Amino acid sequence: MLTRSAYLKAPWQFEIRQVELPDEPPYGTVLIKVEACGICGTDLTAAEEKAKDWKAFGHEVAGVIEKIGEGCEGLHIGEKVVLESSSFCGKCELCRNGRVDLCNKAPNFWKEPAMGFSDYMMAPACCVVPYEGLTPEVACLAEPAGVAWDMVKTADIQMGDRVCIIGPGPIGLMAIPLALRSGAEKVVCIGRPGNENRLELAGQLGAEPLLLNSGFLEQEELYRQFDHVLMTAPVRFLPEVFPYLAFGGRVTYIGIGTGSGVIQFDANEFHFRKLQLRASHATPAIYYPIVLKLLKNGTIPGDKILSHTMELNDIDKAMRRFTEDKGSIIKMAIKP
Numbered sequence: 333m334l335t336r337s338a339y340l341k342a343p344w345q346f347e348i349r350q351v352e353l354p355d356e357p358p359y360g361t362v363l364i365k366v367e368a369c370g371i372c373g374t375d376l377t378a379a380e381e382k383a384k385d386w387k388a389f390g391h392e393v394a395g396v397i398e399k400i401g402e403g404c405e406g407l408h409i410g411e412k413v414v415l416e417s418s419s420f421c422g423k424c425e426l427c428r429n430g431r432v433d434l435c436n437k438a439p440n441f442w443k444e445p446a447m448g449f450s451d452y453m454m455a456p457a458c459c460v461v462p463y464e465g466l467t468p469e470v471a472c473l474a475e476p477a478g479v480a481w482d483m484v485k486t487a488d489i490q491m492g493d494r495v496c497i498i499g500p501g502p503i504g505l506m507a508i509p510l511a512l513r514s515g516a517e518k519v520v521c522i523g524r525p526g527n528e529n530r531l532e533l534a535g536q537l538g539a540e541p542l543l544l545n546s547g548f549l550e551q552e553e554l555y556r557q558f559d560h561v562l563m564t565a566p567v568r569f570l571p572e573v574f575p576y577l578a579f580g581g582r583v584t585y586i587g588i589g590t591g592s593g594v595i596q597f598d599a600n601e602f603h604f605r606k607l608q609l610r611a612s613h614a615t616p617a618i619y620y621p622i623v624l625k626l627l628k629n630g631t632i633p634g635d636k637i638l639s640h641t642m643e644l645n646d647i648d649k650a651m652r653r654f655t656e657d658k659g660s661i662i663k664m665a666i667k668p
């Protein structure tokens with residue numbers, strides 16, 4: 333069968349292709365009719381510099397099961413599903429020792445000819461998580477919400493902790509209610525000029541929004557004020573936020589952004605102040621049942637996070653909008 337499928341190549345080249353999918357899904361695979369797919373920071377860095385060759389893209393997928401291959405017990409045609417952007421195998425040593433969060437042996441759907449920005453795509457059955465009671469546009473937030481939850485969980489926020497979230501993007505914003513529900517006494521969310529919309533939403537979500545007009549290091553009133561910094565800005569800024577940590581504080585970061593990942597900091601000061609640095613990388617993409625529940629009960633207000641919807645044929649325009657009027661967009665979903 334034929335399907336439309338969006339491809340990208342750095343810098344900022346996009347194509348909608350007609351590609352061929354097998355008529356019957358192979359063993360262990362389902363055919364998904366895509367209903368919505370979110371645009372992610374990963375897609376933007378791929379478009380900016382990472383995708384050296386043409387690639388299919390889109391990994392925040394909500395859809396309906398159209399056909400089921402053999403060996404996919406428990407799934408049903410017509411079922412609404414979201415896709416784990418990577419799953420776990422359940423068989424390797426790490427999985428068997430209870431650390432499915434560390435598995436990278438499971439099959440995934442990151443391959444040609446079609447991913448989430450398409451009409452139809454194939455996905456391994458292990459990635460498929462049924463849902464109900466949400467629109468597809470909000471349901472596809474399960475993937476980034478899982479990233480936000482992985483960050484908050486990795487940080488291990490305790491009752492009464494003071495939390496500073498750097499970057500009011502979708503992940504940072506979704507982390508606000510998650511941090512508060514985890515026991516944070518106060519959450520400050522910091523953003524740069526141009527992010528006023530996002531900071532306003534940060535305030536609605538229960539954070540104290542803070543517009544940063546100069547560098548991180550110039551905010552001396554923030555020095556030593558936080559038990560946690562959750563960093564969603566590029567990693568090169570990490571050393572500049574270490575002074576925000578109180579004695580014994582912890583920075584947890586997600587590694588998005590372009591450019592070098594090399595940082596320099598004073599390890600002696602880090603040691604004597606008993607600071608900690610933790611990386612959150614939500615691969616495998618798990619916790620979907622939890623975040624789907626939080627999207628449904630409004631703890632994560634999906635309709636506020638999802639600010640824009642555009643059509644697949646406009647993928648080029650949709651991606652470019654993030655460079656042109658980034659501030660007005662919080663999260664965008666593409667509908668076929």
Ligand SMILES: [Zn+2]
Binds near residue numbers: 373391
């Ligand atoms: Zn994503």
Ligand SMILES: [Zn+2]
Binds near residue numbers: 422437
């Ligand atoms: Zn495994």
